[in-house]
């Protein structure tokens with residue numbers, strides 16, 4: 210190991226810092242002589258916390274400024290929630306390392322302790338995620354979905370203030386922040402398909418930086434990488450901005466990938482789900498194939514409708 214010092218670029222949110230500290234600790238343990246510094250970078254997504262992301266539009270809201278710092282060599286690596294990273298990266302950058310995935314599920318946090326099925330009719334449920342909204346509407350059309358943005362702590366506080374009967378968050382974020390005890394129901398990935406990359410981290414580096422890639426290689430988890438590869442190939446084929454409810458979740462068993470995915474309209478009236486299995490070596494192909502099957506089955510029409518409205 211010839212590197213003496215590395216700088217990690219990160220957002221300043223508590224979740225981002227927790228994730229980055231985890232990487233820093235792993236590096237310090239593995240390479241006791243290495244100096245690991247953090248550079249906190251504010252992204253556009255951190256500045257506009259009150260507007261639903263689907264309205265803000267634009268991809269990479271939480272990563273762009275950090276990628277600029279990587280490209281101009283102000284930082285050497287960046288730790289992201291993979292869920293926030295667009296499929297197309299700037300020229301010269303790469304998600305080289307995907308560590309082992311945390312719990313990929315969504316969780317319900319209700320004030321009463323009730324699960325999704327038992328919430329009172331007409332109850333208010335907080336989420337600004339179109340993906341969660343569409344799938345919840347399909348299961349519980351009577352619930353009133355209300356916007357909910359902000360960092361994990363902010364979202365929990367808004368629930369505690371009584372603005373909602375329940376909210377939905379990613380288990381991974383709660384667990385990393387030591388708040389998993391707040392979960393009242395773990396929603397299975399079959400009931401609500403998670404977001405592409407949910408629960409996984411992506412470590413982005415300069416594509417030509419062999420030394421950093423080598424340094425970080427012990428953190429790579431090939432099983433997670435291949436699963437998220439299938440999920441991200443699905444996303445890439447749909448060129449999904451955040452205006453359409455999209456979901457995809459892959460698992461790996463005995464060398465076989467299983468990918469389940471959906472496209473829905475924002476109201477959750479039409480939910481098109483498909484799944485497919487195949488060898489892990491064909492992860493990307495499986496992602497594309499599921500996307501095409503969904504497009505054929507009505508997904509194309511949904512995408513066209515949504516983008517037409519968005520342009521007005």
Ligand SMILES: NCc1[nH]cc(CCC(=O)O)c1CC(=O)O
Pocket residue numbers: 290291292293361377378379380381382383406407408409410
């Ligand atoms: N959308 C923001 C975001 N990005 C990553 C996580 C949680 C951690 C993860 O999914 O890896 C969250 C919060 C949430 O959706 O509850």
